[in-house]
Amino acid sequence: MPRVAVVGSGPSGVYTAQCLVERDPDVLVDVLDRLPCPYGLVRYGVAPDHEKIKSLQNNLRTVLEHDRVRFLGGVEVGPSCVTVVRLRQLYDAVVYCVGAAGDRRLGIDGERLPGSWSATEFVSWYSAHPDAGADGFLTGVRSAVVIGVGNVAVDVARILARAEAELSPTDIPQAALLALAASGVREVHMVGRRGPSQARFTTKELRELGGLPGVDVTTDARELALDPGYADPSGLPAAQRRNVEVLRGWARPETDSAGRRIHVRFFLRPVALLPGERGRVGAVRFERTVPDGVGGVVGTGEFEEIRAELVLRSVGYRGVPLEGLPFDAALGTVPHTAGRVLRNGVVAPGEYVAGWIKRGPTGVIGTNRPCAKETAASLLADLTDRQLTDPLPLLRSSGVEPVGWEGWRAIERAEAVWGASLGRGVVKLPDWAALRAAVGPGA
Structure with missing residues (x-):
């Protein structure tokens, strides 16, 4: 029976495994992941208060429990563990679904000041990713600036503004819950350099901000009016038109009763992060922009400073190279044709890609399905069984001890016990030590 390795257990990896076993009754699939926990960004990227989206884990679980699919966590692909060359020797084909783990930088002065982080780092912290080392995000913070107007920016703004009572029923780690509960954040500014009709958030995510208890959400009518699509939204696509109408409803005076405020700002381009007390970031300097008539913006030479002891940049993800695989540094992806990896323009037998490392960080979770189907079709058309x-025994003999499905189930049980001890539901274990202890020896 032919053996295929899928590297990455997020949606793209699991959907690829599903396509393979559904289309070929003989293929055996091992889903490898560096972490002992499956589900990728569904576990470590979806906000804890988005329980409906997180429930997608149940669908992914069904695939990983298929009798011809095997989850092998704790297996790192790279020079320090299992190399790309070795993986190709062990399997008839390998599909890399390693996502886009990097984040784009602003490239402006002061970006490396303490208190300046990527949204990815903040999300990893409140999602209990075991690599998340920082925990001082909220120390001394009264005002936060989120640079970007996509769904991730909306997520982090919402989490900053949520009350403890709303987050406690979720699986957010205890340390993050306590830090957010004690937070002094009162103002959150979510800022985009272009206009509302060009923002990347979805209407559903945007509307959630307006439903937060005790939070006042405002926009600046003068900024909205700069966007030609605001004055006459009839020509906009339906999604952008709905966004504009939501934002129009927030263009009103602030209320005095709100405990926290979220300001959604547009046509402001960050040009520098300015130091405040104790060398930490204290403000962001923006240049006002206006539409250039061809979909972009130009600077006006007018500037505004917004106080911020915390700055989170959310301006996009980027793929990172995996040693042993070709990589297009300009696109942040692996070169391919219909999912077949290209080495120097030539198809590399038995090597494939799916997900963000294939197409770039675009689309929603469901976009991974057709992407996976294309790659699976290419793989099965090429597949030969080398007997x-x-x-697994070969991996173990080389010093790799994968965490199997029972090891993952042990983590799930430990998280339920941990949550119960805190008077909460399931609560994620926060670090590598806790995860390893939950798995125990020989799992």
Whole structure:
């Protein structure tokens, strides 16, 4: 029976595994992940208060419990563990679904000041990613600036403004819950350099901001009016038109009763982060912009400073190279044709990609389905059975001890016990030590 390795257990990896076993009754699929926990960004990227989206884990679980699919966590692909070359020796084909783990930088003065972070780092912290080392995000913070107007920016703005009672029923780690509950954040500014009709958030995410208890959401009518699509939204696509109408409803005076405020700003381009007390970031300097008539913006030479002891940049993800695989640095993806990896323009037998490392960080979770189907179709059209033996004993003999499905189930049980001890529901274990302890030896 042919053996395929899928590297990455997020949606793109699991959908690829699903396509393979559904289309070929003989193929065996090992889903490898560096972490001992499956589900990728569904576990470590979806906000804890988005329980409906997080419930997608149940669908992914069904695939990973298929009798011809095997989850092998704790397996890092790279020079320090299992190399790309070795993986190709162990399997008839390998599909890399490693996502886009990097984040784009602003490239402006002061970006490395203490208190300036990527939204990715903040999300990792409140999602209990075991690599998240920082925990001082909110120390001394009264005002935060989120640079970007996509769904991730909306997520972090919403989490900053949520009350403890709203977050406690979720699986947010205890340390993050307590830090957010004690936070002094009162103002959150979410800022885009272009206009409302060009913002990347979805209407559903945007509307959630307006429903937060005790939070006043405002926009600046003068900024909205700069966007030609605001005055006459009839020519906009339906999604952008709905966004504009939501924002129009927030263009009103602030109320005095709100405990926290979210300001949604447009046509402001960050040019520098300015130091405040103790060398930490204290403000962001923006240049006002206006539409250039061809979909972009130009600076006006007018500037505004917004106080901020915390700055989170959310301006996009980027793929990172995996040693042993070709990589297009300009696009942040692996070169391919219909999912087949290209080495120097030539198809590399038995090597494939799916997900963000294939197409770039675009689309929603569901976009991974057609992407996975295309790659799976290419793989199955090429697949030859080399009569390979089970790679698991070979991995173990080389010093790799994968965490199997029972190890993951042990983590789930430990998180339920941990949450119950805190008087909460399931609560994520916060670090590598806790995860390893939950798995125990020989899992």
